[in-house]
Amino acid sequence: MRTRLISALSVVAVSTLLLAGCAGAEPDASATGTPDAQGTCLLDAPSGDASDAIGVEGEGDDVTVTVPADLDFTDDIERTVLGSGSGDDVVSGDLVSVRYRIVDATDSSVLDTSAVGDGGVLPVLLDPQAASLFVAALECQPLGSRIVMTLPSSKLGEGQNPLVVYAEATEQLSTVATGxxxxxxxxxxxxxxxxxxxxxxxxxxxxxxxxxxxxxxxxxxxxxxxxxxxxxxxxxxxxxxxxxxxxxxxxxxxxxxxxxxxxxxxxxxxxxxxxxxxxxxxxxxxxxxxxxxxxxxxxxxxxxxxxxxxxxxxxxxxxxx
Incomplete structure (x- = not known):
């Protein structure tokens, strides 16, 4: 829908893996994060050796994401918080500006980036059905947090290379007309x-x-x-x-x-x-x-x-x- 990669990947593959884990489940009061009435922590992926090993240098539009050549992916999605923001927790249903890089984990090449947007960010509606990649990366962490997430090939479909996502929700956008x-x-x-x-x-x-x-x-x-x-x-x-x-x-x-x-x-x-x-x-x-x-x-x-x-x-x- 929104971008080249998200149209091909997020709706079909990542939505499946994200929603399958929470369908029919009651919200877990002990889960990390504090969801509000608009959403719950659908995946709340933990950190792991793979996500902890990703190199992220620079800030803003100059972020560079580097994947170690010998990185060993598990079969699980992992998410490491590089720096915690100071805003309210981001949850599914929110409309936020996002700065992001999505790279091929096999060679660190950039597949998609928010750099094309005004100020290096793009608006993202955190809809689990259509933007679940960003829901998985950003959910239930404070606005302004800097996050890196690893997605193994097993979660992306046959023939897909593993991916690494760097994401930062920079601003909560209005959900009413402001003109x-x-x-x-x-x-x-x-x-x-x-x-x-x-x-x-x-x-x-x-x-x-x-x-x-x-x-x-x-x-x-x-x-x-x-x-x-x-x-x-x-x-x-x-x-x-x-x-x-x-x-x-x-x-x-x-x-x-x-x-x-x-x-x-x-x-x-x-x-x-x-x-x-x-x-x-x-x-x-x-x-x-x-x-x-x-x-x-x-x-x-x-x-x-x-x-x-x-x-x-x-x-x-x-x-x-």
Whole structure:
């Protein structure tokens, strides 16, 4: 999804190894770290001879990761904390800026790095389903901690070289839009926001939309979302016909991340061209949502005009193929 390596590795392989160890298990009160209501310590990998042997020199954008040529990997993921930060513990569900290097353990070559991001960091939503590599590295350690993690070939699939990950969560990012208020647009649904940022939508007494329209409610000043970019958002979706909620990241308790090319057309139009920190409201006809109802389209949302209010929290350009 987010980067060349994470799209190929994190979703398929590392998610499996991370989630398999905690599925159906109750949180362990004796585990290291203090998870909050958004997440638990899913793996809490211990240190070991392999992770302790990794050489890390420099700081910030100048970090160099060196793997000893004769390093003996075990079959377990190991994590060594090089330096403990002073912030709150990082847990699954958090949105953080991350400085990282991912290297091939066979020759210390850099496979992926956050150096392409502004200030040498990239935003990461710590979703176990989509970024579990970073969840495993950063979870239940204080913000600002410097961490190195070793992943043996046995955890990565047949034919994969072992990996070493250096990661540092540098900043906790907002999970609500932070932009300046913009005057509402006539004819658009109205949005009210609770103290915690949770929105509600009131549908106007008007005909359903025949084309997609977008209005900015808060104007952010962050990076602009480009075509096909990966975004992290909070959103609420309701039906135009009766105002009932059908989908909401707020109801699930954590932001959502995805590519703008992986959503319905009206949602894509609402995101692309907007700046991080903005909140937008979009109304769309069924044609730009889930299509008209037919024998071949029996979705519950088929034929429904929809409204979304979206807080745009982060964006990362998708790499070239």
């Amino acid at each position: 300046d208020d913009v005057a509402p647009v006539d004819g658009m649904p109205t949005v009210e926001v609770a103290a915690d940022g949770t929105p509600s939508i009131t549908i106007p007494d008007a005909d359903a939309p025949t084309e997609t329209e977008v209005a900015v409610l808060k104007q952010g000043d962050g990076p602009t979302v480009g075509a096909g970019d990966y975004v992290v958002v909070q959103y609420l979706g309701v039906k135009w016909s009766d105002g009932t909620e059908f989908d909401s990241s707020w109801s699930r308790g954590a932001p959502a991340g995805f590519s703008t090319s992986g959503v319905v057309e009206g949602f894509r139009k609402a995101l692309e061209g907007q700046q991080v920190g903005s909140q937008v409201v979009v109304k769309m006809p069924a044609a730009d949502a889930y299509g008209e109802k037919s024998d071949d389209n029996t979705s519950e949302l088929a034929g429904e005009a929809l409204v979304f209010v979206v807080d745009i929290l982060a964006t990362t350009p998708m790499p070239a193929a």
